[in-house]
Amino acid sequence: MNAYFEDAEAVVRLLSGYLARKRLNPAFRWVKYTESPENDAWMLAMLDLGRVQNLAAYRSQELMTDLRAVAKGRPVYWLEDGAYAVLLSPVRKLPKMVVFPGTKRGVVRIGMRKRGELALSWASLGHVMVAGMTGVGKSVFLRSLAYQMVQDGGQIMAADIDKVTLPMFEAHPALFAPIAETEVAAGALLERALGECEHRSNLFKGMEGYPETLEEYNKAAIRLGEATLAPILVMLDEFSATVEALGGARGNFASNAAQLGWRGRKFGLRVVYAAQDFSKETVGKIRDQVKTVVAFKVRSQETARAVGVEKAYHLPADHPGMASTNLYGYVQAYYLDKALITNESGLALPNLLSEAEEELFARAWSGDRKLSRARLIEWGGMSEWTARSTLAEWANRGWVEKDGGQTNSFCVTQKIGDLLSKSPTAPTGSNWSPSTPSGSPTGSKWSPSLSKWSPSTPSGSPSEFSGREE
Ligand SMILES: Nc1ncnc2c1ncn2[C@@H]1O[C@H](COP(=O)(O)OP(=O)(O)OP(=O)(O)O)[C@@H](O)[C@H]1O
Ligand SMILES: [Mg+2]
Numbered sequence: 328m329n330a331y332f333e334d335a336e337a338v339v340r341l342l343s344g345y346l347a348r349k350r351l352n353p354a355f356r357w358v359k360y361t362e363s364p365e366n367d368a369w370m371l372a373m374l375d376l377g378r379v380q381n382l383a384a385y386r387s388q389e390l391m392t393d394l395r396a397v398a399k400g401r402p403v404y405w406l407e408d409g410a411y412a413v414l415l416s417p418v419r420k421l422p423k424m425v426v427f428p429g430t431k432r433g434v435v436r437i438g439m440r441k442r443g444e445l446a447l448s449w450a451s452l453g454h455v456m457v458a459g460m461t462g463v464g465k466s467v468f469l470r471s472l473a474y475q476m477v478q479d480g481g482q483i484m485a486a487d488i489d490k491v492t493l494p495m496f497e498a499h500p501a502l503f504a505p506i507a508e509t510e511v512a513a514g515a516l517l518e519r520a521l522g523e524c525e526h527r528s529n530l531f532k533g534m535e536g537y538p539e540t541l542e543e544y545n546k547a548a549i550r551l552g553e554a555t556l557a558p559i560l561v562m563l564d565e566f567s568a569t570v571e572a573l574g575g576a577r578g579n580f581a582s583n584a585a586q587l588g589w590r591g592r593k594f595g596l597r598v599v600y601a602a603q604d605f606s607k608e609t610v611g612k613i614r615d616q617v618k619t620v621v622a623f624k625v626r627s628q629e630t631a632r633a634v635g636v637e638k639a640y641h642l643p644a645d646h647p648g649m650a651s652t653n654l655y656g657y658v659q660a661y662y663l664d665k666a667l668i669t670n671e672s673g674l675a676l677p678n679l680l681s682e683a684e685e686e687l688f689a690r691a692w693s694g695d696r697k698l699s700r701a702r703l704i705e706w707g708g709m710s711e712w713t714a715r716s717t718l719a720e721w722a723n724r725g726w727v728e729k730d731g732g733q734t735n736s737f738c739v740t741q742k743i744g745d746l747l748s749k750s751p752t753a754p755t756g757s758n759w760s761p762s763t764p765s766g767s768p769t770g771s772k773w774s775p776s777l778s779k780w781s782p783s784t785p786s787g788s789p790s791e792f793s794g795r796e797e
Pocket of ligand 1: 661
């Protein structure tokens with residue numbers, strides 16, 4: 328604590344001296360030393376606005392550059408209310424590698440910035456453009472997005488021409504369609520995704536209350552006891568090469584890709600456009616659809632400009648995972664080991680089921696396989712509402728299916744039976760204790776299924792956009 332307090336005094340003397348030499352009045356109303364919650368030490372010096380003239384001269388680009396030199400290389404910032412901020416503690420460096428820390432439902436964890444994690448709601452993430460020359464971490468990043476989407480109950484559509492990015496998802500139950508491994512197949516995949524938009528559009532039209540988002544649709548579906556729709560992540564790796572192979576920026580594929588962007592949003596389809604290089608023309612087609620740009624080191628200034636992240640050209644080539652973004656500055660993307668995704672069978676993701684879910688499924692599976700609303704209330708301590716939405720969500724994932732003609736009654740599917748038989752931790756019927764463990768507040772492990780898809784954090788809000796970037 329206060330390790331840099333004396334530096335603050337020295338720095339303000341240096342700044343004052345320099346301002347005076349520049350014939351600017353070093354009149355400060357106050358000078359403060361402060362430490363941020365992340366333990367960065369700052370000196371803040373507020374100009375006395377009543378005594379300084381020509382404020383513009385105090386903040387010119389040239390003067391700011393000089394002040395940084397005067398402050399012995401410490402970063403100097405101008406704050407809009409008329410103050411200088413000088414970082415006294417060392418500039419933090421992005422770490423070389425940060426291992427993916429595990430999923431959080433409803434949140435996409437991107438990686439670490441200098442001062443904390445970059446994590447967004449799916450809604451804030453929007454459609455994504457990913458650029459980067461070979462070997463800089465695009466595939467690892469795509470894999471992490473796919474993994475998080477699946478863990479969050481969503482589905483995957485993917486074009487993976489190289490066949491190296493997502494082989495572990497081959498035959499995975501969360502795959503909406505087989506992985507496209509040729510350009511032509513990628514074209515067909517896009518058609519299929521647009522077809523799904525069409526299908527969902529019809530479902531939306533038939534739903535009461537005229538839903539305008541997947542979230543609204545699902546809310547209504549749950550109210551009516553109908554199946555909900557899962558979000559789908561559509562990943563187009565090698566996007567530029569595929570555009571070239573299928574008619575160029577004016578061709579059908581590029582048009583469909585753009586169309587999927589604007590149609591898909593309403594129906595819960597999120598698109599990731601990834602490539603080593605992007606031409607101006609290709610970006611022109613999709614630019615308006617993309618919300619988040621994650622640019623790893625790119626080979627050419629043209630690509631950096633085209634994707635709107637010029638800094639991506641200047642990133643080090645020997646720092647895989649390091650990226651510059653359009654909205655959030657630099658980030659070290661999480662490293663997600665392939666082994667985390669695959670297991671021996673290649674079919675199931677570990678932790679696909681929460682512990683509570685696994686317990687309930689195992690209990691039903693070892694008995695008559697039925698999971699009614701009443702059982703969820705009794706066995707799982709859920710509220711009526713949670714039980715209903717949970718069943719709808721499970722039905723949507725193919726984990727339970729309607730039991731004959733009874734509306735409130737479902738039974739566990741074979742798919743879950745298979746999962747349970749592979750799970751090392753699944754409790755068997757014999758060691759199940761029938762009562763809800765005491766001390767766990769009712770419903771505490773059950774978040775209502777829809778809350779995950781609500782755009783909880785508006786983009787640019789302080790919680791996900793704190794700290795500054797140089
Ligand atoms: N986030 C990361 N953190 C640390 N190392 C990483 C990260 N991402 C990738 N790497 C390292 O870089 C290697 C290449 O990454 P990746 O396969 O994702 O590259 P790529 O951009 O997809 O390349 P290509 O265009 O050739 O497909 C990885 O095998 C890994 O060793
Ligand atoms: Mg790759």
